[in-house]
Amino acid sequence: MKRFVTGVILTSALAVSLPVVTPGLVHAAEAAKPAAVNAKTAAAAPVNVLAGFSSTPRWIGASTILVTHITEEGKQDFTVQVPAGTYAPVVGGTSDAADLVISPDGKYAAYTNDANLVFIVDLAAHTAKQASEDKSYKADLQWSKDGSKLYFIQGDKANVIAQMTVADGKVSAVLDDKVNYKSDLQVSEDGSKLVYIVEKDGTLTADSVKENNVESVEQAKVELDLAGTEPQLFVFDTTVKDGKALQLTSKSDNKSFVTLLHNGRVAYVSADVEKENQPSVLKVVTTDGKETKDLLTDLNVLQSTGTPDGHLFVLAADKAGKKAVYQVDGASGVKVKKWDVPDATIQVVVSADAKQIAVTQATATGEKVAVLSGGKFVDVTK
Numbered sequence: 001m002k003r004f005v006t007g008v009i010l011t012s013a014l015a016v017s018l019p020v021v022t023p024g025l026v027h028a029a030e031a032a033k034p035a036a037v038n039a040k041t042a043a044a045a046p047v048n049v050l051a052g053f054s055s056t057p058r059w060i061g062a063s064t065i066l067v068t069h070i071t072e073e074g075k076q077d078f079t080v081q082v083p084a085g086t087y088a089p090v091v092g093g094t095s096d097a098a099d100l101v102i103s104p105d106g107k108y109a110a111y112t113n114d115a116n117l118v119f120i121v122d123l124a125a126h127t128a129k130q131a132s133e134d135k136s137y138k139a140d141l142q143w144s145k146d147g148s149k150l151y152f153i154q155g156d157k158a159n160v161i162a163q164m165t166v167a168d169g170k171v172s173a174v175l176d177d178k179v180n181y182k183s184d185l186q187v188s189e190d191g192s193k194l195v196y197i198v199e200k201d202g203t204l205t206a207d208s209v210k211e212n213n214v215e216s217v218e219q220a221k222v223e224l225d226l227a228g229t230e231p232q233l234f235v236f237d238t239t240v241k242d243g244k245a246l247q248l249t250s251k252s253d254n255k256s257f258v259t260l261l262h263n264g265r266v267a268y269v270s271a272d273v274e275k276e277n278q279p280s281v282l283k284v285v286t287t288d289g290k291e292t293k294d295l296l297t298d299l300n301v302l303q304s305t306g307t308p309d310g311h312l313f314v315l316a317a318d319k320a321g322k323k324a325v326y327q328v329d330g331a332s333g334v335k336v337k338k339w340d341v342p343d344a345t346i347q348v349v350v351s352a353d354a355k356q357i358a359v360t361q362a363t364a365t366g367e368k369v370a371v372l373s374g375g376k377f378v379d380v381t382k
Helices: 214-219
Strands: 002-005 008-011 053-061 064-071 074-081 087-089 108-112 118-122 127-130 138-143 149-154 160-165 171-176 182-187 193-198 201-206 222-225 232-237 254-260 265-271 281-286 292-296 300-306 312-317 323-328 335-340 345-350 357-362 367-373 376-379
Touching: 053 074, 053 345, 053 357, 064 367, 108 138, 138 182, 149 171, 149 182, 182 254, 193 254, 232 254, 232 265, 254 300, 265 300, 281 300, 292 323, 300 345, 312 345, 323 345
Parallel strands: 002 201, 053 367
Antiparallel strands: 002 008, 053 064, 064 074, 074 087, 108 118, 118 127, 138 149, 149 160, 160 171, 182 193, 193 232, 201 222, 254 265, 265 281, 281 292, 300 312, 312 323, 323 335, 345 357, 357 367, 367 376
């Protein structure tokens, strides 16, 4: 979690150290209850797979994933055929096509380059086209359900939520309330709700230096006040003219992996920053902010993620530290173990049909990606 101070960025330890996975919207119906797949044994990696630091898998079909490959020169996204492991750059010869966000129909993806320009990638043709001339800072790109718009957090201080029309590249503000440091943007299926996190500035104070010498400077008392800078969830209703964002949470817990649910609630992983050894839990809050409750408390929840067709999953560890992926009902909190995963797993991505799983695993030299195939996890990068 980042704590923002004017002129200073302080990074404190996260309960989880995973990239945010783009969540889908989740049905409130109770999850089905098939037996869990025990897939702890890893199979050998295919011979000619993408080597180096690879992470953040994203499914784009029944047998294809995207991964982000990181080198000293930069990062670039590759398509990887699974479980064979054969790979190719998403956009040939383009080193800045990375961290792609896939459209709902799976045909296109969007990304921003180092100049903050938005590009749209045709995943079948492996070509990229610049979509807009706007060079403002952009983060957390999110597609509208029909693929006609991209929403994102905009500005050097991340204080605006904007949208871009894909057809003509026109960028316009959706919410410009002068509140800095927005993050973790999520957009409801109908585009009527924007949910995001805000972390406010800390206050840095120092005694005035009485004499212009090194000793006086070193003795000056400097204090950093982080009270009130804890991340809080907000929601904005885009259908209300001149509306204002509503704060949903107020407690000091760390909040991550925000997921909009079909039942009109918002799920997130909560970690007590004052009690580092206490397990993280899955919480849910109503979009009017009137009710917050624990959804899953008997496991250490490391990540939550959703699929477009409405399933909610968590990566969690039991009291013995064994990791597994569970499907969770977004209303009742009823959980069903779906897959056991290797202990080195730090991220999971479930396919849109909720039938396949890819994992990112920590290694001695970085990270690698594996997929479940034939009851075993097969490394598709190394």
